[in-house]
Amino acid sequence: MRPETRAIHIGHPIDPGNSAVSPSIVLSTTFMREADGSFPHNFVYTRSANPNRNALEAALAALEGGVAAAAFGSGQAATMAIYHALAPGDHVILPADIYFGTRALMEQHYNRWGIEHSVVDMSNSANIERAIKANTKLVWVETPSNPQLTITDIRRAAEIAHSAGAFCVADNTWASPALQNPLALGADLVMHSTTKYIGGHSDVLGGAIVAKEENDLFIRIRGFQQLGGAVPSPFDCWLLLRSVATLQVRVNAASDNAESVARFLAGHAKIKVVHYPGLENHPGHAIAAEQMRRFGGMLSFQVKGGAEEAIAVAARVKIFIRATSLGGYESLIEHRYSIEGVNSVAPPGLLRCSIGLEHVDDLIEDLDQALGS
């Protein structure tokens, strides 16, 4: 089956009990044991496994080309499970442009527990090679990255990690499995905030880790999921599986819109730079064209005039909504520097847009009037 077909059929069996086409939500926390002590469906207690979670995990593993997936209650819970699976004294390499929370968890919590880290600009893979140490266990890749859409060569990053005896994990939230499959490029794990494109409707928080192999690292991650219990509810899993079915069409439509918006912004007099890997002059364009099927619905731009002007532009939008997060059907705009707080490394004049599924002419007209032209 091709990806679009898999997304609709894997994890969506017809219910053998009542022939329902849309799966039922199994709220029961506990499952009956037979007289002989067995569990005929292998469900015991819902923290360990639940039918809705299993269905979602099967769909996510299929979409990423992995052997297994572990679903979590948020993207950050998934990231924590990966960090937890390391040991004190291990060294992690993080990208300089990165989802703020991934770095904050490391700096505010895991350093204290003896995990070391380095931060490097991964748009040049030689920087990753230089940062490798004897105790490097993980190379964390995020591409396209938040908020500057830096592109990292996943294949090269995985090769560098593996030659040092380390694992490579890719945060694939922004591209989504509809556009990019890091496991096929050599990554060992894919991490997702399913809150974003996979959820697609800004109404469910979730995370997931997909594994290329059920190795010791993934077995430890599964252990934290099942014993730690940072799991999504059956209803959350149901919402996410419902959304997986439309992932490809939503992401294709968002990519169409974002490509047009990026071209409009690139020609605008009030704009200093547009960060969108689909533009030929983006420094990561060639690698993005190789490892992504489309360039996605996320873009950011810097206005001339810095933070004050960026905030003024965001204040004037009428269709875009001023809000954080991304990947929903509605277009969002955000001044990243002020939302991230004092430790932000985002440029002060940067606005980040999650381009939604509205008519593209309405989006372009809205940005045009907000830019004050």
Ligand SMILES: *Cc1c(COP(=O)(O)O)cnc(C)c1O
């Ligand atoms: C949102 C996001 C996360 C964190 O996920 P939550 O679901 O908010 O916990 C991690 N990585 C990226 C790239 C994100 O956009």
